[in-house]
Structures are given as C-alpha cells and as structure tokens.
Amino acid sequence: MTLNTLTIAEARDALRKREITSVDLTMSCLTAIDAADGLGAFVHKTPEIALEQARAADARLAAPGAPALCGIPLGIKDLFCTKGVPSQAASNILRGFKPEYESTVTTRLFDAGAVMLGKLNMDEFAMGSSNETSCYGNAVNPWRRQGSNVALTPGGSSGGSASAVAADLCLGATGTDTGGSIRQPAAFTGITGIKPTYGRVSRWGIVAFASSLDQAGPMTKSVRDAAIFLQAMSGHDPKDSTSADIAVPDFEAALTGDIRGKVIGIPREYRMDGMPAEIEALWTRGIEMMRDAGAVIRDISLPHTKYALPAYYVIAPAEASSNLARYDGVKYGHRAKLAQGDGITEMYEKTRAEGFGPEVQRRVMIGTYVLSAGFYDAYYNRARKVRALIKRDFETVFAEGVDSILTPATPSAAFGLGEMASADPVEMYLNDVFTVTVNLAGLPGVAVPVGLDGQGLPLGLQLIGRPWDEGNLLNHAYVLERAAGFVAKPEKWW
Amino acid sequence: MSIDIATARKVAKLARIRVEEEALPALAEQLSGILTFMEQLNEVDVTGIEPMVSVTPMRLTRRADIVTDGGIQPQVLKNAPEAREGFFAVPKVVE
Secondary structure, eight states, X not given: OOGGGSOHXXXXXXXXXXXXXXXXXXXXXXXXXXXXXGGTOEEEEOHHHHHHHHHHHHHHHTSSOOOTTTTOEEEEETTBOBTTBOOOTTOGGXXXXXXXXXXXXXXXXXXXXXXXXXXXXXXXXXXOSSSTTOTTOOOOOSOOOTTOOOOBOOOSSSHHHHHHHHTTSSSEEXXXXXXXXXXXXXXXXXXEEEEOOTTSBOOTTBOOSOTTTOEEEEEESSHHHHHHHHHHHBSOOTTSTTSOOOOOOOTGGGOOOOOTTOEEEEEGGGSOTTOXXXXXXXXHHHHHHHHHTTOEEEEEOOTTGGGHHHHHHHHHHHHHHHHXXXXXXXXXXXXOOOOTTOOHHHHHHHHHHHHSOHHHHHHHHHHHHHHSTTTIIIIIIHHHHHHHHHHHHHHHHHHTTOOEEEEESOSSSOOBTTTTTTSOHHHHHGGGTTTHXXXXXXXXXXXXXXXXXXXXXXXXXXXXXXXXXXXXXXXXXXXXXXXXXXXXXXOOOO | OOOOHHHHHHHHHHTTOOOOGGGHXXXXXXXXXXXXHHGXXXXXXXXXXXXXXXXXXXXXXXXXXSOOOOOOHHHHHTTOXXXXXXXXXXXXXXX
C-alpha cells in the first residue's frame, strides 16, 4: 500500500470515484507515521480521531457533492488549538493543555471532511528557523546530503509539517508563517508552501506569536494541492477582527498555466553579498523558466529590503512579549512548584523561567526592552515606520504593473541539526532574509521546489503576489512547478 | 547601544522571567548583539512617515455591545493548574 504517497488532488479524485476509501488512505498514513518516529514530525498522534473521521468521510463520499478535502488525511501544526487534543505550541509552559475549543482553521477543515492524523512538531511558539527550539526535541529532514548520514533540519518553525509532508506521512499539513515559517521549511524539504495575504485565513484559535504578522497556510506536495487546501482554510471569520470580509475565489480554477504577458519583477536588492552560487544559478534558471512561459521579466527595486530583518526583529518580539504575557501559571499549562513564602510575583517568574525555552525567553525580553519607557520611540516606533516604507516599496512596483515577484526562498539548502548551536542568535535570523519582507507587507508568498543542489538537497524559489491575488500567484507558481519538473523524493532511511 | 548587567536584570524583572545572577552576563551579551543588529534602522530616513498600525487598509469591525458568550465556567477552569470553588487559585496577593 502506498496510498500515503498520493497528492491531495489524486486522492480527492480517487475518493470521489470510490476507487479508494478514506479509511484505507488514513490507515496507510498511520502506518507510515508509526514507522517514522525517527523524523520527530508527529508529536501527538490521534489515530482514533483519524479513523472516526475517515469512516464519516467515507459515508459522506457515498453521495455526490462531498467537499474536496473530504476524507483527506492531514497533519496539524501544534500551534493550532484542537479540542481535547494536546496543543502545546511545542512549549513546556503549555504542557498538558487540552483546549476546550477548536480553532477556526481546523473547524473549517473538519467541516469539509478532512481527517486529522495528529499534531506536528515545530519551534517553540513558532520562534525559530530549524525546529531546534521545540520542547519535543528536533524534527528531522527526510532529506540527507548524498553519501552522508548527518541529520539535517527540516527548517522552522513549521519543521514537523514540512518533514511529514516530504516523507509522505500525510497528504498535506497546516503551517503558520510569521517571518518565513511556512516557506523556509517548504524550501528545505522540497515541498510547496504558501503564506496567504494577511487576513485571508482566520487566526482564531491559533496560539499567537506576533499578531500583525502571523498567517496560517497549507504545506503540500504540489501547487494544485496548495490551491485546494488553501481554499478550504480561507474565508471571513467574525471571531478574528483582522480577518477580511472578502470573497474567496476558486484558487484551483486559477491554475490555467498561462502567464503570457504577465510581468514578473526581479528585485535587485535580493542579490545579496555572499549569496551562494547555487542559489544565484537557481534563481537565474527560474527567471528563464518564467520568460520561456511568456512572462515579461522586469528588473525592479525594493530599496528598503535590507532593513526588513532588523525591523522584524523589533516588531515580532514586541508583539510576542505582549502575547506571551498570558502564560502566567494561572489559567492553563505549567505552574512552577513554589517555595515557602513565595508570592504571586515569584510564581510568575519561576513559572515562566521553567516553561519558556531560551530563544522564547530572549525574544520576550527583547520585546519587553524595545517597548519599555524611553526606548519605545527609538526602536518600536522607528521599526513600524520602516515597515511602512517596506510596504510602500511593494505598492510602488505593483502600481507600475508588476504581477508577481520572483526571489530565492532561502539563502542556503537545509543545514545540519546542531550546526548553528554555537552561532550568534542573529545568524539564525538571517534564514528569513528573503521571506520576512512579505510578512511585514502583509502579502501572499509561495515557495516552490525548483531543483537540487550539488549535494542532492532541495532548493526552492519564492513568488510574491499582490494582496488578495493568491489565485494568480498560485498560477505563476504552477507554471514554475511545471517548468522545473521537480519530482525528486528523499531516499527512505527512517 | 549595549545592555549592561543591571539593564538585563531589569528587563528580566519586567518580563517576569527569573534569571539567575550568574546567567546575567551571557544574557546581556546576547541581548546587546540583537540590539546592535537593530541599530541599522537608524540609517533609514523616516521623516514624515507614520508608524504602521495595520498592514491591511481596513477598519477593524465592531460588534454590538451585547453578551454573546458565557455560562461555561467548567470549561474555563478545566486547564487551570489550581482551581478552587469555581475560581482560579493563586498564592496570597494581599497581606
């Protein structure tokens, strides 16, 4: 049985034709998951829920008109609250937390008949680019360098999602992206991942990191799957005041494969000093593929690109320090054991010291600092002004007729787990250099696998779209995917 | 701008995270490194630019000021580390 290797589109068609059942498909994934503990992708398995949902989906599929995701087994990032199922954001401070409610995204997926296989590993509170800050331990990339058994990172923060999809443990997975957390792991594992326009997908019931930047999106084996999956996640939600009351178009129908005359911008500021030759060559190949498909290639300038990362690392920790203030040992999760005479302040301080890992502590403290009296204007307000300039850069090129922007997705291929352990925290932050601008400007961005590097590891390119234009963006990604013809899969070692 | 040990101690206090005295020098150094990285923002001319409040140009919607939820005390308390008689329980706050 290799049903778990199907794409969502293939499984949907076979399920609707009653050639396969959701129960068989789900069993195939559950078997693959049980044989893949070495990947550290699934951290809470939910086989009973999965099989119950699969049986219900099969009953629903007996009649015509079942939704596209009916009977499709998915993995859910641990950041999503799922009723009665541990939802820890990969943090010790939420150990034992079982939500009494269901996030809007998972509610929508379940209403569409999707099957939840379990919860997926991630960086703690989605803060990280290598999945190494997780309280569960590392998620591991199913890809290895040729002739090497060094364990590589699947990227982060949605590392478990990326690893699970790349290893065919599920047909697709939810991810979230605050600075690149869908697109960087997708690129590191040879899969597709889209971060939609801010406001397209409800954030309700997703553990908050930086509320003005967080967006959920799908991680899948193909661009078509991303279109189908995103469709099911999207739409207005009155429970999220930043959710946009804008109609959701048919994303799959937008995949025409025709981009003739479309203008693809190539931002010169993304050609960074010290960029590896392989990344540069991949980008050039991508440009040629789009030109061959009939697109008009145009050099563009996004002059404030260089300031995106420092602006991000002011704004995101500032919002995080506020959002994470709720973890105080009172309402849910961990509370430290107190000593005789300890009062409420000691309870807060000990609980948060024990519950938060080092990277989360650092970011909460940086956020606290930049928001504190005397520094608010110098750091936080200045960063928000720079953010406005970064957004204006994009608005300018879009107003001049650019339809989408093509860039590298990451500055390198997947690196080794532990390789960055002794590095300065800022070095890890550089992973987001190509993706973070998109979050600051609230735009949709998609990572598509395009080739392998000299060591046999996947590399991806990123396409950035106009706000609310995920349909055209996915169509551009579809053209790139077809031209690249990326079909490589990791060799099974786990 | 660099963060000295006294500032690191103060930030940890404000963030309500206990940091042992011997861990403060390393923390101060890391926080300083991150702040140095942020200093690049000073190169940008931001004259006349308004700080961004919302990334999408839309007004936040308002709902009617009426009760829409409630009566779910058991669910609210379900995950509490300590709950007593229908309340969250914490160490004594007022002497």
